Amino acid sequence: xxxxxxxxxxxxxxxxxxxxxxxxxxxxxxxxxxxxxxxxxxxxxxxxxxxxxxxxxxxxxxxxxxxxxxxxxxxxxxxxxxxxxxxxxxxxxxxxxxxxxxxxxxxxxxxxxxxxxxxxxxxxxxxxxxxxxxxxxxxxxxxxxxxxxxxxxxxxxxxxxxxxxxxxxxxxxxxxxxxxxxxxxxxxxxxxxxxxxxxxxxxxxxxxxxxxxxxxxxxxxxxxxxxxxxxxxxxxxxxxxxxxxxxxxxxx
Amino acid sequence: xxxxxxxxxxxxxxxxxxxxxxxxxxxxxxxxxxxxxxxxxxxxxxxxxxxxxxxxxxxxxxxxxxxxxxxxxxxxxxxxxxxxxxxxxxxxxxxxxxxxxxxxxxxxxxxxxxxxxxxxxxxxxxxxxxxxxxxxxxxxxxxxxxxxxxxxxxxxxxxxxxxxxxxxxxxxxxxxxxxxxxxxxxxxxxxxxxxxxxxxxxxxxxxxx
Numbered sequence: 001x002x003x004x005x006x007x008x009x010x011x012x013x014x015x016x017x018x019x020x021x022x023x024x025x026x027x028x029x030x031x032x033x034x035x036x037x038x039x040x041x042x043x044x045x046x047x048x049x050x051x052x053x054x055x056x057x058x059x060x061x062x063x064x065x066x067x068x069x070x071x072x073x074x075x076x077x078x079x080x081x082x083x084x085x086x087x088x089x090x091x092x093x094x095x096x097x098x099x100x101x102x103x104x105x106x107x108x109x110x111x112x113x114x115x116x117x118x119x120x121x122x123x124x125x126x127x128x129x130x131x132x133x134x135x136x137x138x139x140x141x142x143x144x145x146x147x148x149x150x151x152x153x154x155x156x157x158x159x160x161x162x163x164x165x166x167x168x169x170x171x172x173x174x175x176x177x178x179x180x181x182x183x184x185x186x187x188x189x190x191x192x193x194x195x196x197x198x199x200x201x202x203x204x205x206x207x208x209x210x211x212x213x214x215x216x217x218x219x220x221x222x223x224x225x226x227x228x229x230x231x232x233x234x235x236x237x238x239x240x241x242x243x244x245x246x247x248x249x250x251x252x
Numbered sequence: 253x254x255x256x257x258x259x260x261x262x263x264x265x266x267x268x269x270x271x272x273x274x275x276x277x278x279x280x281x282x283x284x285x286x287x288x289x290x291x292x293x294x295x296x297x298x299x300x301x302x303x304x305x306x307x308x309x310x311x312x313x314x315x316x317x318x319x320x321x322x323x324x325x326x327x328x329x330x331x332x333x334x335x336x337x338x339x340x341x342x343x344x345x346x347x348x349x350x351x352x353x354x355x356x357x358x359x360x361x362x363x364x365x366x367x368x369x370x371x372x373x374x375x376x377x378x379x380x381x382x383x384x385x386x387x388x389x390x391x392x393x394x395x396x397x398x399x400x401x402x403x404x405x406x407x408x409x410x411x412x413x414x415x416x417x418x419x420x421x422x423x424x425x426x427x428x429x430x431x432x433x434x435x436x437x438x439x440x441x442x443x444x445x446x447x448x449x450x451x452x453x454x455x456x457x458x459x460x461x
Contacts, residue, residue, distance in 0.1 A: 001419060002376035003397060043444075045377055071269045076399055076442050096265040098442065121298075123373055123401045168375070197371060222376070252377045252397040252444075 003252045004216045004244070005045035005223035006237050007201060008230045010035055012081075013053045015065060019228045021179035023130075023147035026052075029231035036069045039230065042237040044075060045252055048101065048171070048201075048225060050128075051081030052146055063095045070096025078126055080171075089116050093124065101171055103128040104144040107151055107158070110165050117166025126201075127167040131155045131188055132175040140188055147175050155188070156195045163196045170200050171225065177205030179228060184211055189219040201225050209235060209243035216249050254278040254455065255290025257317070259307045262298030267330065270441035274448060276455040284316045292458040293317065293325060297332030301341030301357055301404065304332055305349065314350060321352055326432040326461070328454050334428060334435030335406060343404050352433050355408030360422065370421050373403040378418040378438075380426055380446070387415040388457045389427055389434055389450050398426065398436075398443035405437065432461075 010017045010032050017035055018026040029035075036047055049069060051062060066079050079092045080101025089100050089112075106113050106127050116125045132150075134141035140155035153161075159170055172192050174185035182205055189202040199222035202215045206226035215221045229235050244251050254271070256264060258280050271278045278294070281287050295317070297304050308314040321327050329337045338349045341357035349357070362372045377397045382390055400418065406425040408414065416427040418437075427450070428435045434454060440447030 002374075002378055005376065040444075070265065071272075074270060074273075074441060074444050074448055093263060094265070096263075096269065098263075098266070123375060168373075199371070199375065252395075 001250060002222075003045070003250050004221075005201075006043075006212065006240055006251070007046045007048055007223050007225040008035075008039040008044050008237065009048040009050060009203070009225050009227045010069075011050050011052045011227060012062070012065070013051070015062065017231060018052070019179065019231055022175055023178060029228070032065060033068055033072060035231065037072045039237060040073050040075055043241055043252065044237050046076045046078065046223070047073060048078045048080070049097075050101065051079075053081075063091055066092060066095040066097060080126070080128055084112075086112070086115050086119065089120065089124075093120060099124050099126050099169070101126040101128045103130065106162060107142065107144050107153065110161065113162060113165040113167055117168070122166050122168035125167050126169045126171050127162040128171040128173065129155060129158060129162070129192075130173050130175055143175060156191055159192045159196050163198050167198060169198050170196065172200055172202055174204035178203075180205055181207030181229065183207060184215040184219070184221070184224060186214060186219045189215060189221050193220050199223065209240045212240050213244060213247050213249060216244070253290050254292050254294050254458065255287040256280045256294045256296065257287060257313065258282045259304070259313055261304045261307055261332065262296055264296055266439070266441045267294070267296055270448060270451055274452050274455070276451065284311075284313065287316070288320070291325075292454070293320060293327045295327060295329040295333035295336065297330065297336060299332060301332065301335060301343040301349070302345055302347040304336055305341075305347050308336070308350075318350055318352065321433060324432055326454075326458050327352075327434065329435035330441075331402065331437065331439055334437055335404060337428070337433060337435050338406055338408070341404065353408070353413050353428060353430055353435070354410045355406045355413070355425075357404050358407050360403055360405055360420070360424075364421055373401055374405070374420045374424060375401045378420060378426075380416045380418060382416045383411070384415045387427070387429055389429060389453050390415060391453055393446050393449050395444060395446040398438040398440070398446050400424075400426075400438045402437060
């Protein structure tokens with residue numbers, strides 16, 4: 001049977017890996033090529049590369065960096081950030097990515113999901129959803145532009161819409177939990193997981209190996225993404241996988 | 253020297269990256285005369301069975317492959333490239349394949365006989381169940397999980413071609429082979445150590461024969 005996946009994420013700005021808390025206060029976390037190599041060696045099941053400056057500064061992602069990261073990897077590779085058109089999708093896939101992750105552009109122009117799925121297949125199309133709890137809405141609201149702009153979309157509705165349009169996978173980030181290391185958002189993840197038929201990658205809040213166990217068992221996430229705890233070597237992918245194996249979670 | 257067949261179907265980047273890293277000599281070509289000089293062929297492929305066969309038929313690449321294989325040139329098909337080695341495929345309308353291995357390529361049902369529905373595509377890391385431990389492609393693997401992404405799978409009556417499978421509600425042929433003909437349903441170049449080892453095994457097999 002299919003294993004649960006551990007997915008390290010490189011948030012890249014100006015060619016360096018950075019990490020903040022709740023999407024702000026970015027600190028340097030290393031070189032993307034070196035980290036990619038390290039994570040592949042440690043048994044990462046996939047790597048996500050997000051050009052986090054792209055959406056804001058309206059520039060295209062750094063294709064040659066994507067190419068160099070892809071050349072070091074023997075695992076699936078997802079690239080996101082500032083992908084606004086079919087041309088962008090093509091360029092990223094040609095540079096060696098296996099999947100693209102759409103966020104702001106997907107909300108602005110949902111047709112792009114369908115177009116991408118039609119040309120390259122749903123398995124290439126990941127829709128990333130940044131979610132934050134909204135008192136007024138009484139639910140989670142979708143944010144775009146690196147978490148800076150609120151939208152009218154409620155998360156579950158948008159998740160369903162994205163899948164209907166051809167998303168093959170959802171990358172769900174809890175902004176409330178991002179960088180806080182207090183655990184993934186179980187309730188949010190479970191709600192989305194129950195609403196769609198495609199795999200859900202939970203993101204935001206990983207602090208310990210137990211957090212991975214929780215998100216896989218209590219919320220049935222298909223994959224779990226983390227950044228800071230791996231970058232700053234608070235734990236390693238190897239250690240998380242050893243723990244999960246002991247707990248009986250099926251992993252690679 | 254391995255000749256990668258470039259017929260416009262899919263991303264050739266990752267397989268080239270992997271071969272380069274393994275220091276396996278290869279070249280990429282759409283030209284039959286050039287490919288004829290290769291010691292072995294590698295048939296990649298992403299997309300639909302029908303489109304791929306149309307692309308191969310365009311300038312007789314299909315016949316070139318069949319003749320080369322009949323003349324005992326080894327071939328490794330990857331993903332859709334593996335599926336094309338079989339008799340026929342039903343993706344986007346029934347289409348004849350290269351007919352080098354017995355079996356047909358059908359859609360993953362998505363529901364079990366008990367009516368339980370499951371996700372298609374079969375996507376993610378799954379464990380290989382080895383049926384033929386003697387197979388050269390499978391020798392000395394240090395890991396047994398490989399990465400799958402596919403919605404169609406091979407159905408074959410001939411158990412001998414089934415070197416390894418994966419369990420995904422169906423018995424999914426994962427590594428197939430007969431004589432000097434090999435195929436993997438997953439992407440070895442995306443399958444960590446196990447995948448790289450299989451590519452190296454193929455290159456060793458080609459060199460040693």
